[in-house]
Amino acid sequence: MTLHEEMMETGKRALQAARELARLSTRRKNMVLEAMADEIAAQRVQLKEANARDLEAGREAGLPAAMLDRLELTDSRIDSMIAGLRNVAVLKDPVGAKISKWLRPNGLEIRKVRVPIGVIGIIFESRPNVTADAAALCFKTANAVILRGGKEAVHSNRAIARAMTEGGLKKGMPEYAVQLLETTDREAVRELCQLTGYVDLIIPRGGEGLIRAVTESAHVPVIKHYKGVCHTYVDESADLPMALEICENAKCQRPGVCNAMETLLVHEKAAPAFLPLLVARMQECGVTLRGDAAARAMTGEAAMQPAEEADWFEEYLDLTLAVRVVAGVDEAVEHINFYGSHHSDAIVTASESSARTFLHEVDSAAVYHNAATRFTDGAEFGMGAEIGISTDKLHARGPMGLEELTTYKYVVSGKGQIRE
Amino acid sequence: MTLHEEMMETGKRALQAARELARLSTRRKNMVLEAMADEIAAQRVQLKEANARDLEAGREAGLPAAMLDRLELTDSRIDSMIAGLRNVAVLKDPVGAKISKWLRPNGLEIRKVRVPIGVIGIIFESRPNVTADAAALCFKTANAVILRGGKEAVHSNRAIARAMTEGGLKKGMPEYAVQLLETTDREAVRELCQLTGYVDLIIPRGGEGLIRAVTESAHVPVIKHYKGVCHTYVDESADLPMALEICENAKCQRPGVCNAMETLLVHEKAAPAFLPLLVARMQECGVTLRGDAAARAMTGEAAMQPAEEADWFEEYLDLTLAVRVVAGVDEAVEHINFYGSHHSDAIVTASESSARTFLHEVDSAAVYHNAATRFTDGAEFGMGAEIGISTDKLHARGPMGLEELTTYKYVVSGKGQIRE
Numbered sequence: 001m002t003l004h005e006e007m008m009e010t011g012k013r014a015l016q017a018a019r020e021l022a023r024l025s026t027r028r029k030n031m032v033l034e035a036m037a038d039e040i041a042a043q044r045v046q047l048k049e050a051n052a053r054d055l056e057a058g059r060e061a062g063l064p065a066a067m068l069d070r071l072e073l074t075d076s077r078i079d080s081m082i083a084g085l086r087n088v089a090v091l092k093d094p095v096g097a098k099i100s101k102w103l104r105p106n107g108l109e110i111r112k113v114r115v116p117i118g119v120i121g122i123i124f125e126s127r128p129n130v131t132a133d134a135a136a137l138c139f140k141t142a143n144a145v146i147l148r149g150g151k152e153a154v155h156s157n158r159a160i161a162r163a164m165t166e167g168g169l170k171k172g173m174p175e176y177a178v179q180l181l182e183t184t185d186r187e188a189v190r191e192l193c194q195l196t197g198y199v200d201l202i203i204p205r206g207g208e209g210l211i212r213a214v215t216e217s218a219h220v221p222v223i224k225h226y227k228g229v230c231h232t233y234v235d236e237s238a239d240l241p242m243a244l245e246i247c248e249n250a251k252c253q254r255p256g257v258c259n260a261m262e263t264l265l266v267h268e269k270a271a272p273a274f275l276p277l278l279v280a281r282m283q284e285c286g287v288t289l290r291g292d293a294a295a296r297a298m299t300g301e302a303a304m305q306p307a308e309e310a311d312w313f314e315e316y317l318d319l320t321l322a323v324r325v326v327a328g329v330d331e332a333v334e335h336i337n338f339y340g341s342h343h344s345d346a347i348v349t350a351s352e353s354s355a356r357t358f359l360h361e362v363d364s365a366a367v368y369h370n371a372a373t374r375f376t377d378g379a380e381f382g383m384g385a386e387i388g389i390s391t392d393k394l395h396a397r398g399p400m401g402l403e404e405l406t407t408y409k410y411v412v413s414g415k416g417q418i419r420e
Numbered sequence: 421m422t423l424h425e426e427m428m429e430t431g432k433r434a435l436q437a438a439r440e441l442a443r444l445s446t447r448r449k450n451m452v453l454e455a456m457a458d459e460i461a462a463q464r465v466q467l468k469e470a471n472a473r474d475l476e477a478g479r480e481a482g483l484p485a486a487m488l489d490r491l492e493l494t495d496s497r498i499d500s501m502i503a504g505l506r507n508v509a510v511l512k513d514p515v516g517a518k519i520s521k522w523l524r525p526n527g528l529e530i531r532k533v534r535v536p537i538g539v540i541g542i543i544f545e546s547r548p549n550v551t552a553d554a555a556a557l558c559f560k561t562a563n564a565v566i567l568r569g570g571k572e573a574v575h576s577n578r579a580i581a582r583a584m585t586e587g588g589l590k591k592g593m594p595e596y597a598v599q600l601l602e603t604t605d606r607e608a609v610r611e612l613c614q615l616t617g618y619v620d621l622i623i624p625r626g627g628e629g630l631i632r633a634v635t636e637s638a639h640v641p642v643i644k645h646y647k648g649v650c651h652t653y654v655d656e657s658a659d660l661p662m663a664l665e666i667c668e669n670a671k672c673q674r675p676g677v678c679n680a681m682e683t684l685l686v687h688e689k690a691a692p693a694f695l696p697l698l699v700a701r702m703q704e705c706g707v708t709l710r711g712d713a714a715a716r717a718m719t720g721e722a723a724m725q726p727a728e729e730a731d732w733f734e735e736y737l738d739l740t741l742a743v744r745v746v747a748g749v750d751e752a753v754e755h756i757n758f759y760g761s762h763h764s765d766a767i768v769t770a771s772e773s774s775a776r777t778f779l780h781e782v783d784s785a786a787v788y789h790n791a792a793t794r795f796t797d798g799a800e801f802g803m804g805a806e807i808g809i810s811t812d813k814l815h816a817r818g819p820m821g822l823e824e825l826t827t828y829k830y831v832v833s834g835k836g837q838i839r840e
Contacts, residue, residue: 019757019781022780022781023781102802104800104801104802108791108795110801110802115783117813117814118783118813196635200813200814201813201814215616215639216639219635219636221641221642221812221813221814222641223814239836242836245836245838246836246838248838249838249839250838253838253839337439359831360442361439361442361443363439363535363538363829364829365829365830366829366830366831366832367829367830367831367832368832368833368834369831369832369833369834370833370834370835370836370837371528371832371833371834371835371836371837371838372837372838372839374838374839375528375832375837375839376830380524380839381524381530381830382522382524382530392641393537393538393620393621393641393827394537394620394621394641394643394814394815394827395814395815397827397828397829397830398829398830407813407814407817408817409783409784409785409786409787409817409818410785410786410787410796410801410817410818411779411786411787411789412786412787412788412789412791412795413788413789413790413791414788414789414790414791415790415791416659416662416665416666416790416791417790417791417792417795418665418666418668418669418670418673418791418792418794419669419673419792419794419795419800
C-alpha cells in the first residue's frame with residue numbers, strides 16, 4: 001500500500017467512526033472516557049517502558065534537555081493524564097445543544113443545533129500527554145480523531161493511544177474513533193492535510209516549521225495553534241506597583257508558554273518612573289532586557305542590550321524581554337497589530353478612555369485591562385479543558401474548549417411548506 | 421510592479437482600511453451604504469454602457485444564452501442592487517454585540533464580543549450584482565473587501581465598484597474599504613489566496629474549477645460556497661400529496677439554484693403508489709427523469725432514462741431529476757451522506773422516528789422535515805441578506821448573513837489580577 005492509499009484508508013475508517021460516534025449517548029461517551037482512564041492507569045508500567053525507549057533514543061540523538069524534559073512521562077504526568085480524562089467525562093456535553101430556535105412567518109420552525117465537526121486531524125510535537133488530552137476532547141464531542149505526534153515521542157504516543165483504544169473498546173467505543181498515525185514519514189502530514197472529503201479540520205500545534213508545512217499544503221480547513229508574541233502596555237496613568245506585578249507575572253511565572261509576555265511597551269511619560277523599577281525587578285528574576293534607544297537612555301545602557309527590529313517579532317519563550325518606549329496608546333496599538341501574533345495583549349492604565357481604545361483596536365484573540373496575559377487558557381477562562389489556543393480568526397479564536405470542537409446545523413420542521 | 425507586488429499592495433491597503441473601518445459607528449456605515457445606493461442610481465446610464473460592452477464581448481466570444489442572461493444589468497436588476505444596498509443599511513449591525521459575559525472566581529470579567537473578521541477576499545463568477553451585494557455586507561460588518569469577479573463581467577463590475585466607492589467616499593468611507601482587482605489574470609486568484617498576514621478569509625462562490633483552484637492554492641482560510649446536490653427522501657409513511665407538492669417545488673420552482681432537488685429517494689413501500697404520481701407530475705413540468713432499475717421497473721422503462729453511478733453525484737441545475745428506490749431511512753441517510761454535497765436535504769414522513777433518524781444523521785448544513793429544500797437561503801431564514809451559502813463546516817455553515825461575517829474576541833477586565 002502506498003502512503004497515499006494508507007492515508008485514504010485511515011480517512012475512510014475515521015469517517016465511518018464519526019458516523020457511529022454521532023449515535024452515542026453522552027452517558028456512553030463518558031463510560032468510554034472512564035474506561036480509557038482506567039486502562040492508562042492499568043498500563044502505567046508499559047507506558048513508562050515505552051517512554052524509556054523514547055528517552056533513550058532522544059539522549060542518543062542528542063536532544064536538548066528541555067525537550068527531553070517535555071518528553072518524559074513521570075508518574076505525576078501519568079496521573080495528570082488520567083485525571084484529565086476523568087475531568088473530560090465530567091464536563092457538559094455540547095453536542096445536540098440548541099443554539100437558537102425561531103419560527104418563520106410561513107410556519108417553518110428553524111433550530112440551530114450543535115453537532116460534531118466530523119473528523120479532526122491533530123498534528124503536534126513533543127509532549128506525549130497531548131495524545132490523551134486531544135483524543136479525549138475529540139471523543140467527548142463525537143469527533144473521530146487522527147493524531148500525528150512528534151517522531152521523538154513515537155513509542156510513548158503509541159502506548160497511550162493503544163491503552164485508550166483498549167480501554168474504550170470495552171465500553172463500546174467505535175473501533176477507529178482514535179487513530180494514531182503509525183508512520184513517522186513527514187510526507188504523511190501533507191497527505192493528511194489534503195484528505196478533503198474525509199478530514200474536516202486540521203489543528204496543527206507547534207513551531208514555525210510545522211505551521212508552515214501545514215498551511216502551505218492543506219486543502220482541508222486549518223485552525224492554527226501558533227505562537228504568542230504577547231505585549232503588556234504600561235500607559236501614562238498606570239498604577240505602577242500594579243504594572244510591576246503584572247509584568248513580573250506575565251514574563252516570569254512561566255516564560256516558556258504562549259501567553260507569556262515577550263514585549264513591554266511603556267508610555268514615554270510613565271517610562272522615567274517605571275523603567276528603573278522594572279529593571280530592578282527583572283534583574284531579581286534573572287530576566288535579560290533588550291531595549292530600544294529611548295529605554296536604554298533612561299535606564300543606562302548597561303541595564304539593557306540594544307533591541308533590533310527582529311526582537312519585536314520574537315517569541316523568546318525564555319527569560320528575555322524586549323522593551324520599547326511609545327508616545328501613547330495609539331502607537332502601542334499600532335506596534336502590537338504590526339509585530340504581534342494576535343494572541344493576548346494587555347494594557348495597564350487608570351484611564352477608561354485609553355483602555356477603551358486599546359481593547360477595541362488591538363486585533364487579538366484576548367485583550368486585557370489591568371491583568372496579566374497569562375490568563376488566556378481554557379481552564380482559566382472556565383472552559384474546563386482546552387485542546388489549545390487558536391491564533392486564527394475563523395471558527396474559533398483564543399482558547400478552544402469542547403464547544404469550539406463542534407459546528408452546527410439547521411434543523412427545519414414543516415407541515416408541507418413550499419416556496420412561493 | 422510584478423503581480424505579486426501589486427497584490428501585496430492591495431493587501432496592505434485593505435488591512436489599513438480594515439483598521440479604519442473598525443472605528444466607524446453604525447450610523448456612519450449606514451450613511452455610506454445609502455450614499456453608495458444613491459451613486460449607483462445616479463450612474464445608471466454609465467453602468468448600462470459598461471454592461472453593454474461586456475454583453476457585446478460575450479456575444480462575440482459565443483457565451484451561452486444563459487450566461488449572457490446572468491450577465492445582463494437590466495433596469496430592474498439595477499433597482500434590485502440599489503434596494504439591496506438600502507436594505508443592508510437598515511439591517512442590525514452585529515459588530516460590537518456582546519455574545520456572552522461571565523465573571524471568574526478571581527474577579528476577572530470576561531466578555532466575548534463580536535468583531536469584524538478583517539480583510540475578506542471574495543472570488544465569484546458571472547452575475548455583476550454580486551459586486552454590490554458582497555461589498556455592502558462586508559462594509560456593514562466593517563470588513564475590508566477585495567473582490568475578484570468573472571472576466572466576462574469586468575466592465576460591469578468596475579462600473580459598480582467605482583460608483584460605490586465614489587458614493588461612499590462622500591460620506592467618509594475609508595478609501596480602500598472596497599477594492600476590485602483590476603487584473604483579470606488568473607494567477608491573481610492564486611496570489612490573493614496566499615496573502616497570509618493581510619487577508620483573513622477567502623470566500624469562493626462558483627463551480628468546480630474555481631473551487632478547486634482556490635482550495636488547492638490557498639494558504640488563507642477558505643469558506644467554500646459550492647454546489648448543492650440536494651435530496652428529498654419520501655418515506656414509507658409520507659403523505660403522498662404533500663410529498664408531490666414538495667418534490668415539484670424543490671425541483672421545478674427554480675431548477676438552476678443550489679438548493680433545488682437533484683435526487684429523489686423513495687421508500688420501496690411508498691414507491692409503487694408514489695412513483696406513478698411523480699412521473700405524471702414531472703412530465704407536466706417538463707422534467708427528465710433518470711431512475712435506478714427498481715424505479716424504472718415500477719414506472720415502465722419509457723418513463724425514466726437509466727441512471728448511472730455518476731448521476732448520484734450530479735448537480736444538474738436543470739429540469740432533470742435522478743430517482744432511486746431505497747429500503748428505508750437508513751439507506752437514504754447513507755446515500756445522502758455519500759453522494760450528497762452536505763447542503764440541504766429533506767425527508768417527507770409522518771413517522772417521528774424516521775424524521776428523528778434522518779434529521780440527526782444526515783450530515784448537511786440544513787435538514788428538513790416535511791418542507792422543500794428551497795428554503796435554505798438567508799432571506800428565507802430571516803437573516804435579511806446573505807453573502808452566499810457555505811458548504812463548509814467551519815465557522816459558518818449554510819446561509820451566511822451579517823453575523824457570519826464577524827468573528828469574536830475576548831475582552832478581559834481586571835484589577836491587577838496575576839496568575840498564581
